[in-house]
Amino acid sequence: GENVEQHPSTLSVQEGDSAVIKCTYSDSASNYFPWYKQELGKGPQLIIDIRSNVGEKKDQRIAVTLNKTAKHFSLHITETQPEDSAVYFCAASPGGYALNFGKGTSLLVTP
Amino acid sequence: EAGVAQSPRYKIIEKRQSVAFWCNPISGHATLYWYQQILGQGPKLLIQFQNNGVVDDSQLPKDRFSAERLKGVDSTLKIQPAKLEDSAVYLCASSFPSGGTNEKLFFGSGTQLSVL
Numbered sequence: 001g002e003n004v005e006q007h008p009s010t011l012s013v014q015e016g017d018s019a020v021i022k023c024t025y026s027d028s029a030s031n032y033f034p035w036y037k038q039e040l041g042k043g044p045q046l047i048i049d050i051r052s053n054v055g056e057k058k059d060q061r062i063a064v065t066l067n068k069t070a071k072h073f074s075l076h077i078t079e080t081q082p083e084d085s086a087v088y089f090c091a092a093s094p095g096g097y098a099l100n101f102g103k104g105t106s107l108l109v110t111p
Numbered sequence: 112e113a114g115v116a117q118s119p120r121y122k123i124i125e126k127r128q129s130v131a132f133w134c135n136p137i138s139g140h141a142t143l144y145w146y147q148q149i150l151g152q153g154p155k156l157l158i159q160f161q162n163n164g165v166v167d168d169s170q171l172p173k174d175r176f177s178a179e180r181l182k183g184v185d186s187t188l189k190i191q192p193a194k195l196e197d198s199a200v201y202l203c204a205s206s207f208p209s210g211g212t213n214e215k216l217f218f219g220s221g222t223q224l225s226v227l
Contacts, residue, residue, distance in 0.1 A: 006153075034215070043115070043202050043218030044154065089153050098144055098167060099216060101153030 002027040004092050006102025013080050013109055021105045023090035024072045030092040033066060033073045034099065038087045047088075048075070080109045113137065115219035117203050123225045129191035132222045136184070136205030142166075142214060143180055145188050146202040148221070154202055160186065190224075198226045 003026040013019050025033075031052035036044035050057045050064045050073065057064050061080075066073040077084055087106050091099035116135040124130050136143050141162050146154035157176065159166040162183035171178070175194070180186040190197055200221040206214035 004153075036218075041220070043204075043220050044216075045218070046215055049215065091153075098156040098159045099154075101155070103151075103153050 002030055002092055002094065002100040004090060004100050004102040006090050006105060008105060009103065010106045011108070013107070015080060015082060015109055015111050017080055019077045019080055019084070019107055019109075021075045021088055021090065021107075022072060023074070023092075023102050024070075025092040025100075026071070027092065027094055028071070029094040031095050032093045033064070034091050034093075035062075035064060035075050036089045036091065036101075038089065038104070040086075044089055077107075080107075082109050082111055085109045115203055115205055115217055117201075117219035117222055119222055120220070121223050121225075123227065124193055125227050126195055127192040129189065130193055130224060131190075132188045132201050132203075132224075134186045134188070134203030134219060136186075136203070137207070137217055140205035140207040140217070141183070142206045143186050144204040144206075144216065145178055145186070146204065146218075148200045148202055150199070157188070157201075193224075193226045195226050198224055200224070 006023045034049035037047045038044040061078045063076040087104045089104045090102045093099045143160045145157040148154045157171045158168045158178045160180040163180045178188045200223050202221045204216040204218045206216050
């Protein structure tokens with residue numbers, strides 16, 4: 001089955017700096033790669049996703065890149081704000097099947 | 112639009128007791144998932160329903176866990192008997208439309224289970 005590795009497990013940045021979280025996946029059949037943000041006491045919330053026919057996608061301060069050859073994808077957050085502090089999860093799916101999640105990255109943005 | 116509803120919010124039981132969790136997905140969402148999230152880890156799929164049929168239950172510990180989705184809407188997840196290692200947050204998610212395509216999952220807030 002699909003195995004998703006996520007790094008780093010914790011990340012601390014100064015407000016206004018950029019944050020990058022990286023994930024690798026094992027199943028070459030995976031074609032859908034979402035990112036979720038989970039705040040304390042809440043369920044994960046989708047923030048951005050990318051499909052295998054696209055190399056990059058951007059939504060305001062958030063961007064995701066995908067390298068299918070290397071089987072890795074990354075989340076980029078620019079101009080970080082304290083409200084970006086949360087746990088971020090990457091996931092992969094071979095289409096029509098449930099998501100396989102990474103172990104998460106705890107992001108702390110300090111003022 | 113109402114989100115995915117789950118109850119109870121918290122549950123504390125002793126080992127070997129039984130417990131049940133309830134989920135009401137977003138209206139019209141055909142696919143429903145139960146995930147287990149152990150502290151410090153990502154969610155792990157337990158079972159996936161398409162309407163009221165099971166799509167994937169390969170990671171469900173069937174000797175103690177059971178789930179049903181009657182009438183293709185609400186779902187219940189049961190653990191009997193519970194073990195200490197079942198302590199986790201149980202997340203319900205739903206997605207639309209049905210079958211064959213990548214679907215965006217919408218999660219509820221989860222039920223936090225503590226087994227003592």
